[in-house]
Amino acid sequence: MRQILVIAASVLLTGITNGCVFQDRSGCPAYLSLDFSGTQDEVSDIHLVIRQEDGHIYRDTLHKDEFRNVYELPVRRGKVDLAAFGNIDRMAFDDGFLIEQGNDADNLFTFFLSATYDQDLSFDTVTLRKDFTGLHIRIAGEQHDSLEISIECNSVGYGLDGKIIEGRFIHYPESSFIDDGNMHYYDFFSRITRQMDTSLTLTVSSCSGARATVAVIPLSGYLSEAGIDMESAGISDLFLTFDISRSSLVISTESWTSTEHINITI
Known part of the structure; x- marks a missing residue:
């Protein structure tokens, strides 16, 4: 009976060592949660842009009824530039948002953050400001x-x-x-x-x-x-x-x- 228990414990230990508990997690994504609940009433939608350390860009659009929910996404571990642009209408995306010729700026609200995410779970609050x-x-x-x-x-x-x-x-x-x-x-x-x-x-x-x-x-x-x-x-x-x-x-x-x-x- 003792021999069976020793074998079982050995198998369990091997499984844990080869699994997610003790393995090198540097190649695993970090899961980022973003809180948009404090967004101003004047903001109708938010264009979220995330640039990761390897240059990969992730983009998404959040509508007003989504601001009260926590937004979650996986990101590569390392330095991340996070930008949120509220009320984009006529401005054009080009590694940021620009006013197109002949127009004026949009009714723009923004948030910018550079951070390093190397933990499994991370959380940040997005607080936009009037930027026009x-x-x-x-x-x-x-x-x-x-x-x-x-x-x-x-x-x-x-x-x-x-x-x-x-x-x-x-x-x-x-x-x-x-x-x-x-x-x-x-x-x-x-x-x-x-x-x-x-x-x-x-x-x-x-x-x-x-x-x-x-x-x-x-x-x-x-x-x-x-x-x-x-x-x-x-x-x-x-x-x-x-x-x-x-x-x-x-x-x-x-x-x-x-x-x-x-x-x-x-």
Whole structure:
């Protein structure tokens, strides 16, 4: 009987040694769980992109009703770049997401993480942030002025590591002429990404008769003067009021009517 027990124990030990308990697991995947439950209500879907150490890229899309569930996937052990892009609409994927020529940025929320996963089970929380600036631009003028604007800069999107992608951005937003009885003005709206340099420029043109440039405004410099860091994360929308006749620019991060604003002579 003792001999049988010794043989059985030997077989069991051999099985454990050759199995998953004691074997080298460096070639086995790590299982990653991601929590999206804190995602903002403004986000309708998330494009998840995972780049692994060997260059392999995994992509998936999560819809709003999936955010409350824990998302699980196997990844190769080692360094992983994880990027989540919320509300992708017109921006195009190219080792990150970029603004296509002629468009402005999407209503973009992002999350970026570089981590090393070498345990069997790992867990991370994905917390997205607003990663675009809405430029609400108001220019005083009469209807016969036929004003148009263009917005230009050198920042066109984000890579999978969260760094700003350099490129030529130029957008001609549509205008709407407003006559509220007391004031006449043109309203414009455009979205831009965080800025990598001081190239952000607003050009105002009149199309009444021959097209003519009315003003070229180096916005980066004036925003910096107003204490606004265009490289910072989660930046607020900007409300800009430009009065050509007075050469004045009013900047607010709250609204058109906010008393918290900065007046700049240009």
